[in-house]
Amino acid sequence: MSDSDSFINEVSEEVRRDRLFGLMKRYGWIAIVIVVLLVGGAAWTEYSRARDAAQAEAAGDALLDALSNSDPEARAAALDGLSPDGGAGAVSLLIAAAAQEEAGDLDTAVTSLDALAARTDVPAIYRDLASFKAAMLDAGTDPAARRTRLEALANPGKPFALLAQEQLALADLAAGERDAAITRLNEIIQDAGVSQGLRDRVQTLMVSLGAPLPDALPSGDAAAIAAPDATSTNP
Numbered sequence: 001m002s003d004s005d006s007f008i009n010e011v012s013e014e015v016r017r018d019r020l021f022g023l024m025k026r027y028g029w030i031a032i033v034i035v036v037l038l039v040g041g042a043a044w045t046e047y048s049r050a051r052d053a054a055q056a057e058a059a060g061d062a063l064l065d066a067l068s069n070s071d072p073e074a075r076a077a078a079l080d081g082l083s084p085d086g087g088a089g090a091v092s093l094l095i096a097a098a099a100q101e102e103a104g105d106l107d108t109a110v111t112s113l114d115a116l117a118a119r120t121d122v123p124a125i126y127r128d129l130a131s132f133k134a135a136m137l138d139a140g141t142d143p144a145a146r147r148t149r150l151e152a153l154a155n156p157g158k159p160f161a162l163l164a165q166e167q168l169a170l171a172d173l174a175a176g177e178r179d180a181a182i183t184r185l186n187e188i189i190q191d192a193g194v195s196q197g198l199r200d201r202v203q204t205l206m207v208s209l210g211a212p213l214p215d216a217l218p219s220g221d222a223a224a225i226a227a228p229d230a231t232s233t234n235p
Contacts, residue, residue, distance in 0.1 A: 090116060091128035097130075101137060110134045125159055132160045135167065147171055162188055162198055169205075182211045189214050 031213035093116040100109035117127045135149045150171070151163035165188050172181035185202045188194055194202075206213060 041207065087118070090122040090130075094126070094130065094133075097133065106137050110138050113137070128153060128158060128160055132164065135164075143171065143175075162191060162194055166198065166202065169202075173209075182206065182209065185211070186214055 012019050093112055097109045098114040100112060111132040116130035131149060132153055135146050138146055150164045154168060156163050165184050169181040169184040172184065185206050188202050189199060203213060
């Protein structure tokens, strides 16, 4: 009985081994493919990371070289020749527009800013900033086009909405629309996201227009603006 059991065990072991080898021959290539994919994916990730780092470093070096020019026109020309993608491209275009503005070439600066505002490969914050700066530079050429640009930026949720509202209020005043300007100024003051600097400018403007400040204004602010010298005392 023991010899018979031993023989049966040996046969069973051989059957299991043959079955295992058969499974490896049939499905072993799947494991090999998975290993190759894992190794290849890791290698591609490292290559992509190194490539992106090299591109970013090259873009930064080129930007620094362009900024080293002391002459505004030469600096603007050097910056205009840079065309990196993404955030680096947005920053280079903003700096190029600033250099063009410094050189007195406002039309070219507006064109550069409009080009940045139209790009879809950069974050929206850069596009909105470019559009706002273009509206600030393009103040006297086409008031209607400037208003259209500012109204698009003044939509709720836009990062420069309150600043655009301020410029629209100034445009209303320039057009003789005092009531519309005061309405905009009131909306700015009552907005929860208004900065202290913008609030101060708007309050000062409303006082100069003789318009009442909103009831929500913190106590003491209206008196301090209306009578700035009231706190001074004679020695």
